[in-house]
Amino acid sequence: MGDLRRTIAVVDDDASIRRSVGRLVNAYGFANIEYASAEAFLVRDPAVAIDCLVLDIDLGGISGIELQHRLKEAGVNLPVIFITALEDNRLRTEAEREGCIAYLRKPFAGSVLIAAIKKALGL
Numbered sequence: 001m002g003d004l005r006r007t008i009a010v011v012d013d014d015a016s017i018r019r020s021v022g023r024l025v026n027a028y029g030f031a032n033i034e035y036a037s038a039e040a041f042l043v044r045d046p047a048v049a050i051d052c053l054v055l056d057i058d059l060g061g062i063s064g065i066e067l068q069h070r071l072k073e074a075g076v077n078l079p080v081i082f083i084t085a086l087e088d089n090r091l092r093t094e095a096e097r098e099g100c101i102a103y104l105r106k107p108f109a110g111s112v113l114i115a116a117i118k119k120a121l122g123l
Contacts, residue, residue, distance in 0.1 A: 006121055007031040007049060011041050011064065012056040012083070017106070021054055021083075024110045025117065038062035042070070050078060052101075052120045054113070057084040057091055065091065068098050079120035083108065 008025045010032055012018045018034040025032045033048065035041040038059050044050075057064040068080050082095045085106040095103050102116035 005029065005031045006051040007033060008052050008054060008117060009033050009035060009041065009044075009050045009078075010054045011035045011038060011059070011067070012054075013037060013059050014056070017056070017083075021113070024113065025054075028114050028117075030117065038064065038067035041067060052117055053078045053080045054117070055080055055082055057082050057095065058086055065094055065098065068095075068100070072098070081113065081116045081120060083113075 008030045010018050010021045010025070012021070013036055015036070018036070022032040022034050033044075033050070035044065039061055042062075055064040055067065062070075064082055071078060080098075080100045081102045081104065082100050083104045083106055084091070087105070092103050101120040104112060104116065
């Protein structure tokens with residue numbers, strides 16, 4: 001019987017945000033894998049199961065929303081929680097239309113992110 005821990009992928013170009021979100025999800029019993037860009041996530045090892053994606057919208061190359069769109073087109077239906085420092089209602093509307101679980105403005109309370117992850121995982 002394998003490890004039943006759920007794995008949360010954190011995609012953010014800000015290393016300090018990636019580390020802090022990673023520590024937070026670990027503290028709540030989840031495994032995490034960090035990616036510095038959407039491009040890095042796209043070339044990840046497909047054998048590594050990801051259960052939920054915590055995704056920054058404003059990444060250096062491919063945006064978080066574009067990554068979510070590409071995953072859906074490829075038939076990868078991961079629950080997505082967007083995190084962003086941007087105040088942009090158009091982006092929020094687009095993210096929600098794409099079916100994100102939550103759209104969180106930085107800085108956000110850790111408890112809000114954990115609640116969104118639990119909702120995404122059906123816990």
